[in-house]
Amino acid sequence: xxxxxxxxxxxxxxxxxxxxxxxxxxxxxxxxxxxxxxxxxxxxxxxxxxxxxxxxxxxxxxxxxxxxxxxxxxxxxxxxxxxxxxxxxxxxxxxxxxxxxxxxxxxxxxxxxxxxxxxxxxxxxxxxxxxxxxxxxxxxxxxxxxxxxxxxxxxxxxxxxxxxxxxxxxxxxxxxxxxxxxxxxxxxxxxxxxxxxxxxxxxxxxxxxxxxxxxxxxxxxxxxxxxxxxxxxxxxxxxxxxxxxxxxxx
Amino acid sequence: xxxxxxxxxxxxxxxxxxxxxxxxxxxxxxxxxxxxxxxxxxxxxxxxxxxxxxxxxxxxxxxxxxxxxxxxxxxxxxxxxxxxxxxxxxxxxxxxxxxxxxxxxxxxxxxxxxxxxxxxxxxxxxxxxxxxxxxxxxxxxxxxxxxxxxxxxxxxxxxxxxxxxxxxxxxxxxxxxxxxxxxxxxxxxxxxxxxxxxxxxxxxxxxxxxxxxxxxxxxxxxxxxxxxxxxxxxxxxxxxxxxxxxxxx
Numbered sequence: 001x002x003x004x005x006x007x008x009x010x011x012x013x014x015x016x017x018x019x020x021x022x023x024x025x026x027x028x029x030x031x032x033x034x035x036x037x038x039x040x041x042x043x044x045x046x047x048x049x050x051x052x053x054x055x056x057x058x059x060x061x062x063x064x065x066x067x068x069x070x071x072x073x074x075x076x077x078x079x080x081x082x083x084x085x086x087x088x089x090x091x092x093x094x095x096x097x098x099x100x101x102x103x104x105x106x107x108x109x110x111x112x113x114x115x116x117x118x119x120x121x122x123x124x125x126x127x128x129x130x131x132x133x134x135x136x137x138x139x140x141x142x143x144x145x146x147x148x149x150x151x152x153x154x155x156x157x158x159x160x161x162x163x164x165x166x167x168x169x170x171x172x173x174x175x176x177x178x179x180x181x182x183x184x185x186x187x188x189x190x191x192x193x194x195x196x197x198x199x200x201x202x203x204x205x206x207x208x209x210x211x212x213x214x215x216x217x218x219x220x221x222x223x224x225x226x227x228x229x230x231x232x233x234x235x236x237x238x239x240x241x242x243x244x245x246x247x248x249x250x
Numbered sequence: 251x252x253x254x255x256x257x258x259x260x261x262x263x264x265x266x267x268x269x270x271x272x273x274x275x276x277x278x279x280x281x282x283x284x285x286x287x288x289x290x291x292x293x294x295x296x297x298x299x300x301x302x303x304x305x306x307x308x309x310x311x312x313x314x315x316x317x318x319x320x321x322x323x324x325x326x327x328x329x330x331x332x333x334x335x336x337x338x339x340x341x342x343x344x345x346x347x348x349x350x351x352x353x354x355x356x357x358x359x360x361x362x363x364x365x366x367x368x369x370x371x372x373x374x375x376x377x378x379x380x381x382x383x384x385x386x387x388x389x390x391x392x393x394x395x396x397x398x399x400x401x402x403x404x405x406x407x408x409x410x411x412x413x414x415x416x417x418x419x420x421x422x423x424x425x426x427x428x429x430x431x432x433x434x435x436x437x438x439x440x441x442x443x444x445x446x447x448x449x450x451x452x453x454x455x456x457x458x459x460x461x462x463x464x465x466x467x468x469x470x471x472x473x474x475x476x477x478x479x480x481x482x483x484x485x486x487x488x489x490x491x492x493x494x495x496x497x498x499x
Contacts, residue, residue, distance in 0.1 A: 004341035011342065032364045090261045090268075097485035099436050102443050105474040108462040112284035180352060187354040195356065195448050197462065203356075207448070210360040218360055225357045233352045 034215050043220040052205055052221070059190055059202035060228065062118055066125025066186035071179060073126065074133025079163055081134070082141045098131045107193055121198065125189030129182035136178030140171025173247075176240040183232045191225065262486075286471045295472040304457075311453040314370050315442045318377030322434050326382045327427070330389020331415055334423075344390060351383045356444060363449055373445035373453070380441030381434040388430020392423035425495040432488040439481055 016036050022028045023035035034042070046052055081088050103124060110120035144167050152162045168175070194203025202221055209218035270288055277287045286294065298304050329347075333340040359376055366372040396419060404418040420427075446455025454473060461469035 007342045090264050093262050094265055096489050097482045101478050101481050102440050104444060105458060105477050108470050109284055184352045184354055188356055191354055192356045206360060222357045226353050229353050230349060
């Protein structure tokens with residue numbers, strides 16, 4: 001292992017240990033944060049008892065739906081937009097300013113339109129992620145070498161076949177960068193929406209536990225969300241790196 | 251005016267018209283229950299801007315956002331320059347920053363509330379953790395991409411570290427840093443607003459949440475419109491400045 005990686009692991013362990021000592025010594029009081037070992041035990045207890053499994057399943061399930069929708073819509077839209085130059089030019093300013101717009105401000109409208117339930121939450125998660133996927137996919141499609149497109153034309157591929165066999169595989173590392181964004185954004189969208197207004201899910205449970213000073217429930221849930229997001233992102237990042245390495249790009 | 255700027259103006263105009271048309275069409279479909287037409291929204295926004303009770307909330311949000319943005323920029327640039335000029339420290343810390351960038355920070359908000367208490371400081375902290383990481387990451391890559399000959403020249407001139415940053419590194423890395431600032435700007439705004447929507451008694455986010463509770467569609471539409479307008483305008487302005495920086499004068 002490289003020394004930098006060892007240092008990094010050492011640093012993380014050191015930080016957790018520091019937190020543990022500060023919490024046990026009472027510098028950070030119990031109402032603010034629990035010592036890490038208590039959090040770990042709480043996670044185990046929570047998962048074993050199954051009391052919050054329904055909320056966890058609902059949130060992660062919705063996030064997965066939002067992620068898949070963002071990927072499917074994003075990649076399809078990018079292929080369509082890439083073909084028509086005028087549409088792309090018109091949409092460019094929208095893409096450039098999109099993430100400056102607070103999408104959560106539309107949540108109340110979505111609740112009124114779809115009712116309080118899964119649909120507005122999934123809509124927010126998808127809407128947040130989709131533009132990241134579109135922009136990254138377009139970036140990848142831009143880089144497909146001309147010669148590959150010519151080969152496709154010589155082989156008389158149809159539009160779909162060209163996308164499936166040439167452009168999408170070529171753009172896959174860039175699409176994976178978009179996928180990493182979509183993982184984070186779908187979780188942000190779902191949990192944020194649950195925070196603001198909802199009656200179930202992890203976001204709701206976290207905010208309920210916060211309001212009741214129930215740190216034994218709040219911290220395990222937060223750590224669980226971070227672990228899930230971190231694991232997914234690390235896996236996608238590794239895949240992306242492997243694809244890039246195969247092309248000698250790293 | 252060059253041909254490309256005329257084209258980008260035309261594209262922007264077309265986009266705004268299309269969005270307005272979609273908005274009006276949605277209004278016709280959904281009706282008064284959930285939406286207001288563009289015209290009604292603009293009129294109510296003007297009324298809202300004229301009322302006295304609105305301005306303290308705007309001031310609260312503006313203060314929180316301003317402080318959070320200043321903190322993000324200062325901290326982000328400091329982290330970026332420290333890591334960008336030190337290879338080993340960068341190898342240790344950059345993957346941690348990338349991970350921190352991709353986690354859903356909204357789950358951390360209750361922890362920040364417990365640490366900072368209810369009030370403006372928790373919002374500022376929440377806005378800052380959103381903005382600081384992209385600024386730091388872009389600065390790192392900008393500093394790393396500076397041509398070595400510039401740094402060597404600075405060293406030959408015997409510049410002190412601070413002079414090195416202000417005279418050589420900052421000007422050379424500015425275009426790329428600016429791209430990070432643009433993203434940091436939007437994320438800080440979103441962070442601050444999210445902070446206000448959850449456990450807050452003042453600010454635009456609070457007004458929005460209050461309007462949701464009261465089902466006051468006029469206020470919801472006007473606030474959404476104002477925020478989108480502000481964020482969009484600021485983002486376009488920054489994008490324009492960024493392009494000016496990137497194209498050689």
